[in-house]
Amino acid sequence: MNTERAHTEAVLRARGRGQRRPEHMTERRPRPPIVELRRATKVYPGGTVALDKVSLRVDRGEFVFLVGPTGCGKSTLIKMLIRELKPTEGEVLIAGRDISTLSEKKIPQLRRRIGTVFQDYKLLPSRNVYDNVAYALQVIGAPRSEIKKKVPDALRLVGLADKVRSFPDQLSGGEQQRLSVARAFVNHPPLLLADEPTGNLDPATSVGIMQVLYRINRTGTTVVVVTHDREMVDKMKRRVIGLDSGRIVRDQATGMYADDESTNEFGVRVRDELGIDESEPRY
Amino acid sequence: MGRVFFFISEGVRALRRSAAPSLAAIVTVSVTALLLGVLIPVLQTTSGKTEEVRDQVGLRVFTGDEGNKPAIPQTQLDELETKLQNIPHVKSVEFVSQEQALDITRERLEAQNKEDLTEQLPGSDNPLPSSFNVTPDDLDNLEAIKAAIMPPDASGTPQPISPIIADVEDSRYEANTIRTVTGAVKWFLVIIAVILMVASLMLVGNTIRLSIYARRREVEVMRLVGATNWFIRWPFMVEGLICGFIGGAIAIGILFLGKETVVDPLSDSVNLISSEDTIAFAKLVIVLLGVAMSVSAIGSGLTLRRFLRI
Numbered sequence: 158m159n160t161e162r163a164h165t166e167a168v169l170r171a172r173g174r175g176q177r178r179p180e181h182m183t184e185r186r187p188r189p190p191i192v193e194l195r196r197a198t199k200v201y202p203g204g205t206v207a208l209d210k211v212s213l214r215v216d217r218g219e220f221v222f223l224v225g226p227t228g229c230g231k232s233t234l235i236k237m238l239i240r241e242l243k244p245t246e247g248e249v250l251i252a253g254r255d256i257s258t259l260s261e262k263k264i265p266q267l268r269r270r271i272g273t274v275f276q277d278y279k280l281l282p283s284r285n286v287y288d289n290v291a292y293a294l295q296v297i298g299a300p301r302s303e304i305k306k307k308v309p310d311a312l313r314l315v316g317l318a319d320k321v322r323s324f325p326d327q328l329s330g331g332e333q334q335r336l337s338v339a340r341a342f343v344n345h346p347p348l349l350l351a352d353e354p355t356g357n358l359d360p361a362t363s364v365g366i367m368q369v370l371y372r373i374n375r376t377g378t379t380v381v382v383v384t385h386d387r388e389m390v391d392k393m394k395r396r397v398i399g400l401d402s403g404r405i406v407r408d409q410a411t412g413m414y415a416d417d418e419s420t421n422e423f424g425v426r427v428r429d430e431l432g433i434d435e436s437e438p439r440y
Numbered sequence: 441m442g443r444v445f446f447f448i449s450e451g452v453r454a455l456r457r458s459a460a461p462s463l464a465a466i467v468t469v470s471v472t473a474l475l476l477g478v479l480i481p482v483l484q485t486t487s488g489k490t491e492e493v494r495d496q497v498g499l500r501v502f503t504g505d506e507g508n509k510p511a512i513p514q515t516q517l518d519e520l521e522t523k524l525q526n527i528p529h530v531k532s533v534e535f536v537s538q539e540q541a542l543d544i545t546r547e548r549l550e551a552q553n554k555e556d557l558t559e560q561l562p563g564s565d566n567p568l569p570s571s572f573n574v575t576p577d578d579l580d581n582l583e584a585i586k587a588a589i590m591p592p593d594a595s596g597t598p599q600p601i602s603p604i605i606a607d608v609e610d611s612r613y614e615a616n617t618i619r620t621v622t623g624a625v626k627w628f629l630v631i632i633a634v635i636l637m638v639a640s641l642m643l644v645g646n647t648i649r650l651s652i653y654a655r656r657r658e659v660e661v662m663r664l665v666g667a668t669n670w671f672i673r674w675p676f677m678v679e680g681l682i683c684g685f686i687g688g689a690i691a692i693g694i695l696f697l698g699k700e701t702v703v704d705p706l707s708d709s710v711n712l713i714s715s716e717d718t719i720a721f722a723k724l725v726i727v728l729l730g731v732a733m734s735v736s737a738i739g740s741g742l743t744l745r746r747f748l749r750i
Contacts, residue, residue, distance in 0.1 A: 265669075
């Protein structure tokens with residue numbers, strides 16, 4: 158759809174404006190990767206080793222899949238990135254800063270700059286669609302005028318513009334997940350983490366969610382998606398990091414299928430490859 | 441400023457959305473405030489009465505001129521009065537003549553609606569002796585004063601300082617009984633008050649905890665999108681303040697009704713309820729509202745701490 162593409166480009170332009178200053182400032186030195194793990198280890202009380210000396214880096218603008226069987230340490234890794242957990246050993250760096258040494262008080266600041274999407278959506282049940290997204294902006298003290306402008310933008314991006322007044326329990330699973338993506342992205346964070354965003358959804362709806370994440374990635378946001386839907390991952394042809402028993406077992410930069418692929422073309426292709434027979438996106 | 445409005449509107453929204461737990465909190469707060477509102481004046485009244493009794497206690501020094509015994513010359517009476525006044529720790533000495541003693545007895549009988557027995561007394565023989573009321577500066581010095589009036593002689597038996605003294609009566613036994621009773625009542629009330637207060641505080645705490653527990657996922661989500669702890673906490677505290685205010689106001693309303701319909705009419709006729717020593721109603725209102733609001737707001741804030749730990 159042309160409007161979709163136009164919107165993506167509008168967001169891209171907007172981000173471009175926002176990024177100009179830092180880029181100019183760091184012209185001499187290369188910017189640190191957005192995510193970097195240095196021999197990060199997590200041992201839970203009781204001796205379970207969730208992550209075993211994992212080192213990896215994700216550069217700005219990448220779209221990365223984190224795959225592996227249940228219990229391989231994917232969720233632990235995500236929790237470490239938002240400082241819900243501290244590594245037992247090693248370092249976790251976000252934009253070049255070791256966040257394991259972050260004081261409790263600074264944690265909210267970190268989380269405001271990382272969008273998070275979870276399998277169980279984690280929406281505020283007492284707030285409608287608009288207010289759920291607005292909350293992420295209220296938290297950072299955004300003025301009302303800014304909230305009024307940004308929330309509809311984010312809802313349009315995920316295709317929920319016509320459900321503004323609905324409450325989460327009135328939405329389908331796919332719609333709830335779109336809403337949580339909108340909330341994660343409304344601040345235009347440099348990094349978006351999605352922990353099994355399609356875990357509860359059927360394949361057709363999953364493609365819709367992936368499409369939204371893809372679109373967000375195209376605006377310059379780094380997207381890390383945890384999933385165990387290997388088929389989807391393989392079809393999307395993005396960088397894949399495989400974890401098993403807390404270790405990295407594969408890291409393939411599969412590369413983009415086509416650099417200038419539009420969100421819609423992407424959707425059509427993935428649907429096609431997954432064998433989902435639907436010409437229109439389903440939410 | 442915008443934040444304050446945001447927190448208030450968030451608090452009100454939460455109140456509206458969780459009506460049942462909020463109602464429970466309001467009711468518990470109002471019960472607590474009501475108890476406090478009743479107990480504060482009651483405690484004050486009992487302690488006031490005890491003080492009054494303490495003030496009335498003293499010694500009575502009787503002379504031996506009752507009945508048909510010979511009258512005591514005025515010079516001897518004056519001499520004794522001076523001696524009594526010179527004893528250390530004596531605050532005042534008051535002479536009660538035989539006639540005055542009879543009048544007092546008559547009044548007392550009249551006040552009790554009993555037959556005036558004094559009319560049946562034979563002739564001019566007054567059966568009551570004249571006496572001195574000795575008031576100590578402090579109740580605890582009563583024993584010392586008594587010893588000074590009746591110092592022991594060489595053999596150890598107490599001898600009065602004046603031959604006209606027939607008997608020294610000590611109203612301390614009476615006073616002690618009253619004091620013990622009022623003291624016991626006071627302690628009883630304090631213990632009940634403490635138990636009730638602790639119980640209702642726990643009840644309020646528990647109610648708040650339940651209502652917050654029901655929303656713990658919400659708190660978790662708020663933390664995930666980067667809300668600071670205070671940003672999460674304020675709406676809950678506003679909610680607690682509102683609950684406390686409503687609960688306190690209900691309690692005050694009930695207390696006011698009780699005061700107007702029961703206590704005030706009674707206090708005109710019953711001495712014990714007259715509320716000179718007790719707290720003014722306006723002050724009580726402020727105390728109760730303050731306690732109700734702070735208990736529920738701080739209760740909310742503290743309970744929330746458990747869910748705010750990283």
